Structures are given as structure tokens and as C-alpha cells.
Amino acid sequence: MITEKEEFDHEKGLWQYTMREFLKAQKQGLESTIKELLTMAVSEVKSEPPELEDTIGMEDARKITGLKEKSIYSKVCRLEIPTITRGRPLMFSRAELQLWMKIGRPTVAEMELKRRKGEL
Numbered sequence: 454m455i456t457e458k459e460e461f462d463h464e465k466g467l468w469q470y471t472m473r474e475f476l477k478a479q480k481q482g483l484e485s486t487i488k489e490l491l492t493m494a495v496s497e498v499k500s501e502p503p504e505l506e507d508t509i510g511m512e513d514a515r516k517i518t519g520l521k522e523k524s525i526y527s528k529v530c531r532l533e534i535p536t537i538t539r540g541r542p543l544m545f546s547r548a549e550l551q552l553w554m555k556i557g558r559p560t561v562a563e564m565e566l567k568r569r570k571g572e573l
Contacts, residue, residue: 507547510536514545518554532561 467475481509509517514525528534529543535553537544553564 509545509547509550511543513547514543514550517547517550533558535561535564 460485511522511525514520516523518525519529524536525543529536529539535546535549538544553559555566556567559567
């Protein structure tokens with residue numbers, strides 16, 4: 454019979470074990486696999502830099518653009534700033550806003566034209 458500290462003998466045929474021995478061996482195998490997977494998952498989580506969420510609200514948009522809230526609403530109405538939603542609450546893409554700032558704050562139509570030409 455297999456005790457807690459004994460290893461499962463893989464060379465022995467399965468039919469030579471009692472059900473209890475077999476279940477203990479299965480449990481040991483599953484426990485070691487789970488421990489390995491958890492160790493790998495924890496190390497991956499620790500090693501990856503935290504990603505900034507791409508969908509942001511008005512406060513973050515104000516910080517990125519340096520514009521006041523009224524100015525942002527005005528630019529949204531005139532289609533001068535890229536948005537995800539136009540209703541309240543306004544939602545923006547962090548990447549789109551940063552690109553918009555980087556290329557000189559063009560209108561949404563100008564950005565779309567540049568995309569179609571392959572410039573973005």
C-alpha cells in the first residue's frame with residue numbers, strides 16, 4: 454500500500470494497485486500539477502508590468518490633454534477629438550488620445566483621412 458510519503462511506482466501495472474492506492478496516486482499527481490501551475494501563474498503575474506486600462510473617462514482625458522472639461526465637451530460636439538462614446542458619460546481611448554496629442558490634435562475627419570492613406 455502507498456503511504457503519504459511514498460511515490461507512485463509507474464512501472465507497476467494499474468491493475469496491480471488497489472482502488473485506494475490508485476486514488477492516492479492520482480491525488481498526488483494532481484496536487485503536484487496544480488502547484489506547478491500556480492507557481493507559473495504567480496511568477497507570470499509578478500513579472501508582467503501592469504497595463505493601463507485603455508478606456509478612460511473625463512478626468513483621465515483632462516489629465517492627458519490638459520484641457521478643461523468644457524473644452525473637451527466642445528471639441529466632442531465639433532468632432533475635433535476622438536471618443537468612444539458621445540453621450541454621457543464620455544468615454545475615450547487612452548491610446549487614441551495619446552496619438553491625437555502626438556500628431557498635433559487634428560480633427561477626427563483628418564485622422565480618418567490619414568488612416569485611410571496609411572499614415573497612421
